[in-house]
Amino acid sequence: QYSAICIFFSFQQRIEIHKLRQGDNLILGFSIGGGIDQDPTQNPFSEDKTDKGIYVTRVTEGGPAEVAGLQIGDKIMQVNGWDMTMVTHDQARKRLTKRNEEVVRLLVTRQSLQKAVQQSMMS
């Protein structure tokens, strides 16, 4: 796992999750909320209440996502290179649960990450 933090242009983290096989399904171990067809004002994790991006709303304990370092409240920007900022909820789900992929590489952004970098820039 490598986390690259670009100081000047984005506060993003790359997370690689290996899917776990449970019976017939491959699960990632987190829940998503949001999407362009959803109501952005009900999103508790977003700073800007018009943000219709995909957010991580729950992370199951001990699951692959937690092991990989995904945290609750993260906004998912890309999945395996596919953009996730302007997708519907169902499209997001589909992109995460492709049956032929065993590893998903997410590009996430996190508010705490932004603030930490901002603070370190100022000091």
Added chain:
Amino acid sequence: MSAAMDTESTYSGYSHYSGHSKKAHRQGRDRHKSPRSKDGSRSEKSVTIQTPPAEPLLGNDASRTEEGQDDNWGETTTAITGTSEHSISQEDIARISKDLEDSVGLDCKRYLGLTVAAVLGLLVFLTPIAFILLPQILWRDNLEPCGTACEGLFISVAFKLLILLIGTWALFFRQPKADIPRVFVFRVLLLVLIFLFVFSYWLFYGVRILDSKDTNYQGIVQYAVSLVDALLFIHYLAIVLLELRQLQPMFTVKVVRSTDGESRYYSLGQLSIQRAALVVLENYYKDFTVYNPALLTASKSRAAKHMAGLKVYNVDGPGNNASGQSRAMIAAAARRRDSSHNELYYEEADHERRVKKRRARLVVAVEEAFTHIKRLQAEEQQKVPGEMMDPREAAQAIFPSMARALQKYLRTTRQQQYHSMESILQHLSFCITNNMTPKAFLERYLNPGPTLQYDRDRWFSKQWTLVSEEAVTSGLQDGIVFVLKCLDFSLVVNVKKIPFIKLSEEFIDPKSHKFVLRLQSETSV
């Protein structure tokens, strides 16, 4: 009995007035009052409450009317009245003199106006008939014969005069309902207009027709018809000026009673100030609760206690700086830490609790009393002829069981002088006759009602004076304030214009009502 009540207490004028219900006793009351006001003490408060005798109240009816005083229904409470002891005697004098004045002076003015209008009306009505008849009487032989058209005009004149008569009767023949200080400007203008109009017609008639003895009878009849037509138009003008113009509301008027701050709002059209005052007074009698002086004594006593106990000593030498002294007193009184707010709070809470308790007892007593009465149906009436009672007797039969509770409640809410036993009995028999429930019977006693509900002698407000800075015949304008004063209180009237309303329209297509669901789903992956 009355002497025993008098010796122990200082009286405020109203509690004594409340004991007497007849006008004739007013003179006697003044004689009682003047010696007492000199020995009344100002700074001490003594309260004497007479509990009613315990015998049944029905039996006292005869003796009560002989004494002419409400012993059972009047409570003698006393309180500090401050300066009002002296001013009351002046007010009584003013009241007596006003009574004398208005019975003589204003009647003349009213009847003069009426007679002038009636004479003018009669003259105007007979004029067309005279126009038609005079040539027939004076130079009948020279007149051209009246053809069909001319005779048709006779019919039209007759019917138009009939319509005019009915219209005038409907519009003008009314009981004058008020005495107002100045004449109605529009009425006078109309009378003057009618007079000038008819006068000019007569002038023309006299010169051109009577003098020259015109023979064209049809022309004369048409002249009379034109007069009647014009009179009908003047009648139309009268309707518009006198009735229709003030119908559209243009002003909102706030009326506040000076003694307890009770206020109401009314909508008025374009009226003169005196007519607006009339409207306000007509509505006062039905909207405002009755003026009860017994409710005001508490605040007066509080105010008096606030300033009492402070004396000013002039240390710096002679020189009576009265305004400086009073200012010093006010400042000292304001700075003094008194707990009168505490007293007020607990007193009011206590009073409310007492009123609620007594009200509960009263409601229960009345409900129980009403269960003893049953209305007999028609067929039952033949079966038990001996025990039948008419409403009055039925009321008298159930009254004693509720009398005490009712009397106590009225005393607690200080309404006892507004309801005599006779009036209560009458109301009870009225309610029984009309199948009213106990709650309907009690509605009159639980809350103070408008002034019209009570006996005329208890009104305290029959003579009104209009106090205004503008002329009373001028129209209402925004911001005008005038005061309607009667002897005991006044109504302050504030006029405000109804704002100009800008109303715009927006069309909504019924098909444009569309909705979406606001979702926030969570999917686990």
